[in-house]
Amino acid sequence: MERLAIKTNHRTRSLGVAFGGCTLPGADAPLFTVPAGQMSLGLGIHGEPGISEHPLPTASELAELLVSRLLADKPDGAGTRVVAIVNGLGTVKYDELFLLFGKIEKLLDAAGLTVVDPECGELVTSLDMSGLSLTLLWLDEELERYWAAPADTPAFRKGNLAPRARRELAAADETAAEEAEQATTAAADLGRQAAAVFAQVRDVVVDHEEELGNLDAIAGDGDHGIGMRRGVDAAVAAAEQSVAAGASVGRVLTAAGEAWSERAGGTSGALWGSAVIAAGLALGNRDSYSGQDAAAAVTAFVDAITELGKAEPGDKTMVDALLPFRETFLGALDGGAPLRDALAAAAAAAQTAADRTADLRPLKGRARPLAEKSLGHPDPGAVSFALISERIARHLASVRAKPEPATPDTASGAGNGAQRND
Numbered sequence: 001m002e003r004l005a006i007k008t009n010h011r012t013r014s015l016g017v018a019f020g021g022c023t024l025p026g027a028d029a030p031l032f033t034v035p036a037g038q039m040s041l042g043l044g045i046h047g048e049p050g051i052s053e054h055p056l057p058t059a060s061e062l063a064e065l066l067v068s069r070l071l072a073d074k075p076d077g078a079g080t081r082v083v084a085i086v087n088g089l090g091t092v093k094y095d096e097l098f099l100l101f102g103k104i105e106k107l108l109d110a111a112g113l114t115v116v117d118p119e120c121g122e123l124v125t126s127l128d129m130s131g132l133s134l135t136l137l138w139l140d141e142e143l144e145r146y147w148a149a150p151a152d153t154p155a156f157r158k159g160n161l162a163p164r165a166r167r168e169l170a171a172a173d174e175t176a177a178e179e180a181e182q183a184t185t186a187a188a189d190l191g192r193q194a195a196a197v198f199a200q201v202r203d204v205v206v207d208h209e210e211e212l213g214n215l216d217a218i219a220g221d222g223d224h225g226i227g228m229r230r231g232v233d234a235a236v237a238a239a240e241q242s243v244a245a246g247a248s249v250g251r252v253l254t255a256a257g258e259a260w261s262e263r264a265g266g267t268s269g270a271l272w273g274s275a276v277i278a279a280g281l282a283l284g285n286r287d288s289y290s291g292q293d294a295a296a297a298v299t300a301f302v303d304a305i306t307e308l309g310k311a312e313p314g315d316k317t318m319v320d321a322l323l324p325f326r327e328t329f330l331g332a333l334d335g336g337a338p339l340r341d342a343l344a345a346a347a348a349a350a351q352t353a354a355d356r357t358a359d360l361r362p363l364k365g366r367a368r369p370l371a372e373k374s375l376g377h378p379d380p381g382a383v384s385f386a387l388i389s390e391r392i393a394r395h396l397a398s399v400r401a402k403p404e405p406a407t408p409d410t411a412s413g414a415g416n417g418a419q420r421n422d
Contacts, residue, residue, distance in 0.1 A: 008137065010075055011138045011139075011143065012137045013075070013292070014134065014135040015213055015365055016039070016089065016132065017043065017131055017133070018034060018049075018089065018132040019040075019048065019131055020091075020129065020131070021033055021129060022089075024213070024222055025129055025225060027222075028391050031047045031049065031222045038053045039053070039054055040131075041065075045223065046126065046221035048219070049258040052167065053361035058168075058200070059096075059099055060103055063106065063358040066104065066133070071136075074136075076284060079140065080114055081139045081144060082115060082136050083115075083119075083135075083139060084118045084135070084136055085118065085134070086118075086119070087119075087122070087123045088121060088122040089129055089133065089140035090122070091129070092130060092132050094121065097121065102147050107187065108136075116148075117148060130215025142169045143326060155304070156191060164235075183246055185284055186288075187248035187284070187286060188215060188288055189248070190248075190249035194249050194254075195240050197352055198236045201391065204390075205225070205228045208384070209229050211230060212380050212383065213226060215380040215383060217297070223266065224380040227264045228264065231259075231263055231266050231269050231273070233263070234264070235257070248284070248285035249280065249285075250284040252280065253276050257274065257277035257278075257279075258281075258371060261273025261274065264391065268381060270420075271304075275301040275302075275304040275306070278300040278303065278304035279298070279301045282296045282299070283297050294339055302322055302326045306319060315360075317381055317382065317398060318381035318385050320379065321383075322348040322350070322382075324349040324353040325350040326344040326345070327349075328350075329342050329343065341398060343389075343392075347393040350385060354386035357378045357379040357382045358376055358377055361374065
C-alpha cells in the first residue's frame with residue numbers, strides 16, 4: 001500500500017484558486033481575504049492563502065490557466081491517460097463546476113490526453129471557502145485498475161461493493177487483552193499521574209488556543225490551536241476512563257494517544273498521538289520505575305515524531321524544539337540531576353529553541369509554500385510543544401513528594417533509580 005501511495009502521489013498534480021478565504025468555526029474573520037476583482041492562486045486545501053493574486057478570469061481563462069500550469073509540471077514518464085478531478089472548495093455552485101469541467105476536458109483532449117473516469121463536485125471542501133481546484137492523476141495500467149475499482153467509504157462511493165465485515169471481533173480481542181492485564185501498583189499509580197499531566201496539558205492548550213491558531217494562520221491553515229484542543233480533550237477523557245478501570249501507565253498512554261490522533265486529525269494529531277503511544281509502550285506495566293524509564297519514554301516520544309514526520313533540525317517544525325528538549329533532559333539525568341530539575345531544564349531549552357524558529361524558513365509542512373510570510377514568526381508546533389513541556393515541568397515541580405516503600409531500584413539508586421515516578 002505504501003508503494004502504491006507513493007507512486008500515486010508522484011503522478012498527481014493539483015492546483016487551486018480562491019475568490020475568498022474560509023472562516024474557522026468560532027472565528028470572527030476569514031483566514032485570509034482576496035481583493036475585489038482578484039483571485040488567489042496556489043491556495044492550500046486546508047485553508048492556507050495562495051502564493052499570488054491575479055485578475056478575476058472568465059471560465060475559459062481559468063480552465064486555460066489551471067490546465068497549462070499542471071501540464072507544464074507533468075511527472076516524468078507520464079502517459080496519455082489521466083484522471084481529471086474538479087473539486088469545489090465550499091461555496092462554488094455545481095453548475096459552475098460542471099461548466100469549468102467541460103472547458104477543461106476540451107483542453108486536455110486538445111493536448112492529446114484521454115480523460116478516464118473523471119470526478120466533478122464537492123469532494124474535499126475547505127469549510128466555506130469560495131474556490132476550486134483541478135487535480136490530474138497520470139495513470140499507468142496498475143493505477144487505472146485501482147481507480148476504476150468500486151469504493152465504499154463514508155466520504156466517497158463508487159460502483160458496488162459487498163458489505164464489509166464489521167470489526168466486532170477485533171474490538172472484542174482488544175478488550176479481552178486489556179482486561180487480561182493486571183496493572184502493578186507502580187504502573188497504576190504512574191497512570192494516575194499521567195492522567196493528571198494530561199489535564200495540565202489541556203489547560204495550557206485551552207489558554208493558548210487562539211494564539212496558536214493566529215500563529216498558524218500566518219503561513220498555514222490556522223487550525224493548530226483547534227486541533228490541539230480537540231486532541232488533548234479526547235486524550236484527557238480516554239486517560240481518565242483508563243485510570244478508572246485500574247489500567248497501567250502503558251494502557252493509559254496508549255488509550256490517550258489513540259484518542260488524540262483520532263479526534264485531532266491533521267499532521268499534529270497523528271504526530272502527538274503516535275508519540276504518546278510510543279511513550280506508553282516504553283513505560284509498560286512494571287513493578288517499579290526509575291529515571292532510566294523516564295529517559296526511555298522521552299526517547300520513544302521523540303523517535304516516534306521524527307520517524308513519522310521525517311523532519312530534521314532547521315526545517316522549522318516541532319522537531320526544532322523537541323530535539324533540544326530531549327538532549328537537555330537526557331544530559332541532566334546522566335549528570336545526576338533529579339527528574340524534576342531535568343524536566344525544568346529541558347522545558348527551558350525547548351522554549352529557547354521554539355523562539356529561535358522565528359528566524360527559520362519552513363522546509364516541511366503546509367507553511368513551506370509561504371516561507372516568506374513565515375519569517376519573523378516562530379513555528380506553531382514548536383511553540384505549542386514548548387508551552388506544554390513548561391506546564392508539565394511546573395506541575396510536577398509543585399507536586400509534593402509522598403513517602404513510598406523502597407523498591408530494589410529505588411533502594412540501590414542505580415541508573416537514576418532514586419528518582420520518583422512524579
